[in-house]
Amino acid sequence: MPYPKNMNKNNSNMNEEQAKAKARKPKPGFLSRFFTSSQNLFSTMTRKPFLKQTLATLFLVFILYAIFNAFFYPTDSSAAFDATTFPSVLLAAGNSNSLPVKVFLYDLPRRFTYGVIHHHAMARGSRANLDDVASLKYPGHQHMAEWYLFSDLSRPASKRAGSPVVRVADPDEADLFFVPFFSSLSLIVNPSGLDKPVYSDEENQEALVEWLEEQEYWKRSKGRDHVIVASDPNAMYRVIDRVKNCVLLVSDFGRLRLDQGSLVKDVVVPYSHRIRTYDGDVGVDKRNTLLFFMGNRYRKEGGKIRDILFQILENEEDVIIKHGAQSRESRRAASQGMHTSKFCLHPAGDTPSACRLFDAIVSLCIPVIVSDNIELPFEDTIDYKKIAIFVETASAIKTGHLVSKLRAVTPDRILKYQKELKSVKRYFEYDDPDGTVNEIWRQVSRKLPLIKLMISREKRMFGKGAECACICRNETAIRTL
C-alpha cells in the first residue's frame, strides 16, 4: 500500500493558500540554470580585485531582486483570478482552463468508509478495531478506485503537488464535493456462502443518500457537483436514481440507463489490475504463447461469448485458455501467463468491461478485445487502436478467425504495440504518483464547465419538462420521453 495508513491525521494541514503559494513558485529548472550561469561568471572574475568582486556580488543581488520581484508579483492576467477580487457573477472555475479545480472531501460518518473495511475484516474473522483506523487495511480487489482517490485526497497538500485538483478545507470554496463511500467494497462485505449476512450494503446505500440529502451543498445543486465512486457495475444500484445527477466514477454503463450514466456526465475508471506489473522491456523472445486467457468460462449476458471462445480456442496449440476463479494462486498463474504471451484475450464479462484488460496492459500483453459495447477509460487521451486489437464478436466466434488474424501480426508490429503499451502503462497504475489517480482527477476536472453550466441554468429555468443535452453517434435520432 503506497499511502500511509494514518493518512487522515494531517488533513487540516491542507488548504488552498498553501497550494496557491506552491503554484506561485518559479520552476526549479530556471533558478538552478541561472545560478550555474552566474557561478561561471564569477569564476571569470576571480583575477579582479576584491572591491570589484564585492561590486559584482551586489550587482547580482540587485539583478536577482529584480527577477524575484517580477516573478512573485506577476502582472499577467492569471493573477486577476484571485478569489478576493473575482466578481461573484463569474463562476470562477469555469473561467480558466488552467486553474486547479478545488475539491472538498466530505468527512462522512465512519460507517461509510472505515466502517465498511471493519465489517469486511470482521466477516473474515479479524478482530480489527474500528477506533484504530491505522489497523484497518483496505483489502485488495478489482474496484479499488474508491480507496486510492480517498487516500489521495487525505494526504497533506505537500504530498499532492502536481495533482489536477486541490483539496479545500472550506466547502464554500469548493468546485466539487467528493463523497468517499466505499461503495464497491460494501457490495462484497458478506463472504459468499454465508448463512446469515452480517452486513447490509443496501441499508448503507440508503443511509448514505439520506445523509447526503441533508447536506446544504447537496441541496444547493441536487448533487450535480458531487463525485461518487461506483466502479463495481452493481455498486450503488439501490439508490442510483437518487445520485444520478452526480459525476459517477464507473467501469462501464452496462447496468445504467442513459439518463443515469453517460460518457458526458460521468468518468470511466480502470479496474485495479490484479496481477503483477511486467517490468521487463518490450520483446517477443520470451513470449512464446500466442494468446492467453484465464478466467471464468461461464458468465451472464454478453459474457456468454466466453464459453464459445473456449470451445474454439482450447485445442489450438499456441493458445492457453483456462477456466479459473480469483485466488492468489490463479493470479500468480495469470501473471506468469500474461508475461509470456504475445496477446491476451479480453472477452466481455457480465458487463462489457472486466479487470483482465488492465492486467493485460500492465503485462505488455496486447489485449484482444471481444466486447462490442465496451467503454474504455480516458479515451479522450488514449487511442486504444494503437494498444489493442478489437475483434467484433460475430467474427471472433468463427472457427480459426481469431488465431489466424493474430498469427499474421508480424514481430515488428507486436513490438510497436508493446512500445505503445509501455508508454501508457502508468495510466493504469493506481500506485503511480502520476498514474491513474491523477488522470481520474483530470477527467473529473474536465466535467466542471458542464456542471457549472447545468447548475446555473437550472437555477434560472422555469418548467419541469423532460430535457437532455446529448452527443450522438452517426445517424442517430433521439427524443425525450
Add this chain to the structure above:
Amino acid sequence: MPYPKNMNKNNSNMNEEQAKAKARKPKPGFLSRFFTSSQNLFSTMTRKPFLKQTLATLFLVFILYAIFNAFFYPTDSSAAFDATTFPSVLLAAGNSNSLPVKVFLYDLPRRFTYGVIHHHAMARGSRANLDDVASLKYPGHQHMAEWYLFSDLSRPASKRAGSPVVRVADPDEADLFFVPFFSSLSLIVNPSGLDKPVYSDEENQEALVEWLEEQEYWKRSKGRDHVIVASDPNAMYRVIDRVKNCVLLVSDFGRLRLDQGSLVKDVVVPYSHRIRTYDGDVGVDKRNTLLFFMGNRYRKEGGKIRDILFQILENEEDVIIKHGAQSRESRRAASQGMHTSKFCLHPAGDTPSACRLFDAIVSLCIPVIVSDNIELPFEDTIDYKKIAIFVETASAIKTGHLVSKLRAVTPDRILKYQKELKSVKRYFEYDDPDGTVNEIWRQVSRKLPLIKLMISREKRMFGKGAECACICRNETAIRTL
C-alpha cells in the same frame, strides 16, 4: 471595424512555429520590470570610470543571456508535450488542460467567404470588386460571430497573443478545423422585397457541404472536429443533418432537434449588440424610465408573448414600449432609451434568443428576460441570475405583475446588478481584445476532450446502433430511437 480589412494578406506568415516561439517568450511585464531595475542600477554607477561601466554592461549581457537561455530552453514538463517526442498513442490535446488548442483555418473557395459579402454588396447597388477583398466590408448585422472569428484567425500570430487557440498552418497538427462560411450573412444576401433573387443561400450551403465532404480531414472524423458558425437560427438549415457532427456555434437550439444541436456538443454565442455601448458609470439618477422595450411587436411562436406584453405595459407611465423595426434611426433611439432606463425587457423572438439581451447588457440596463426556453452564452462562466431578472411567461402576462415586481427593486439592488453587468460586459463585446472572440474559443476548446473521445471511440466501435451520451435535467428519462 477593429480588424484590418486586408487581414488575409498575411495569412501565410502565420504558422505554428511562430506561435510556439511566441508562447515561449517571457511575459512582457517581466522584461520591462527587469530593464527598469537594470536602468536604476546603471544610474547608480554613472560616477564610476568608463571601464567599470563597460564591465557592468558585459556582466548584464551575460546575465541576460543566462535568463534567456533558461527561458527559451525550459526544462519543465510542458516541454515534454513537443510533437516530436509525444507518443502517438496519446491524443495530445486531450492530455493537458493547459495546452493551447490548435486550429486549422480552411482556405475555403472565395464564394463561401468574401463572395458572400460581394453578393450582399452588389444586391444593394455597390460595384465592389471581388478581386479586391480590402474593398469588401462585412456589413453590420446581428450575427457577426462568423466575421469576428474569421478575422481573428486571419490575423498574424503576433497579434493573437492571449488567445485560447493557436492557428496552425499544417492541418496534420490541428486539433480542430474552422470552416469560415459566412452562413448568417448568406441568409440575408437578397434584400427583402426583391422580385428576382440574385443569390441562392441554399445552393451555397449545399456547395459548401459537397466541398467539405471531399476533404481528407472531414472524412477522417465525419466532421466531428470541425467548427461551423450558424448563429442565425436559420443558418445552414438546408444541410444541417450533414454538418450536425460538427461543433456548431449557435444562438439557441430553437430550430434544432436534440440530435442536431445541444449544450454538450455545441457552443451558444452572443448576438452582436446593435446599439452603442454605455461607457458611463453605474447609477440610477439618469435612468428615469423603469422599463424599456423597442422592437417588433408581432413575432411567431414563442414571440407571440410580445403582443400581450404590449397590451399590458403600453399604458404604464414609467414604461416605454415601442414597436419598431431595425434601422439606423431606431438603433439610435434604442441606445438612448436603453441608456436611460433601469430595466430592459427581453421577450422571446421567433426563437427563444434575441439580439436585445446583448444590447441591454452593454447598456448596463438590467435585462428582464421573459423567455422560458432561452439558452444563454457562456453559462458555465456567467451566473445570469446576478445580471438579469427572469420572469416566467405565465407570470409576466398577469396584469400589473411585471411593473410591481420591478418597482420593488431598491436602488441599491439596481446598483449591484449594474456593477455585475459592468464586470461581464466584455464577454459581449466582439471588438474587445479579450472579449467575446476569446471566450468563444475558450468554450470551443472545452469541447475538445469529448470530441477526441468520440472520434477515437468511433474508430474502434462495431455496430451502428443508435447511441447518444447525454446529461439531463431532473427526473428525466430518455431513450434512443
